[in-house]
Amino acid sequence: MNNMNSNAITLLEQELLQILKEEYSFYQSLYILLDKQRDYIKFNKDEHLLDLYAEIERCQMRIQESENKISSIQNKNPKLFRIAAIHPEIKKMVNCIVTLVKKNISLVTENEDYVKDRHERIKMELNELKSSRKILQYLREVDASPQFVDGKK
Numbered sequence: 001m002n003n004m005n006s007n008a009i010t011l012l013e014q015e016l017l018q019i020l021k022e023e024y025s026f027y028q029s030l031y032i033l034l035d036k037q038r039d040y041i042k043f044n045k046d047e048h049l050l051d052l053y054a055e056i057e058r059c060q061m062r063i064q065e066s067e068n069k070i071s072s073i074q075n076k077n078p079k080l081f082r083i084a085a086i087h088p089e090i091k092k093m094v095n096c097i098v099t100l101v102k103k104n105i106s107l108v109t110e111n112e113d114y115v116k117d118r119h120e121r122i123k124m125e126l127n128e129l130k131s132s133r134k135i136l137q138y139l140r141e142v143d144a145s146p147q148f149v150d151g152k153k
Helices: 003-042 046-076 078-085 088-143
Strands: none
Touching: 003 046, 003 078, 003 088, 046 078, 078 088
């Protein structure tokens, strides 16, 4: 391998490491957001959820940008990319990111379970309210009949 190829690989390794460190930091932040979301859902802090969902939506766009960035680097020179990708530091960072992504997915699943349980509970409560409303209507209909105070018909 000539010196020019070696420099290109080293530069690409450095660029990939920089990007992967940014991604790792991003996924750590995403984990914190998802954890906060879980707490808001778990402890009925609905007033904060909308802002948090908007932030998570921005994170979804950020994930797409990251994927596009890595893809464009890979597409520029696939052979050089494969060589740079086997660097131990890059492999280590990729494994760390994969672990964080798995933890994020686990948190998202947990949050979905909380939301589903909560949704079911609310549906049950609404059905109970509907049936109690029917009972109240029935009682009102009984009370609404005219009553004679003086005993005359």
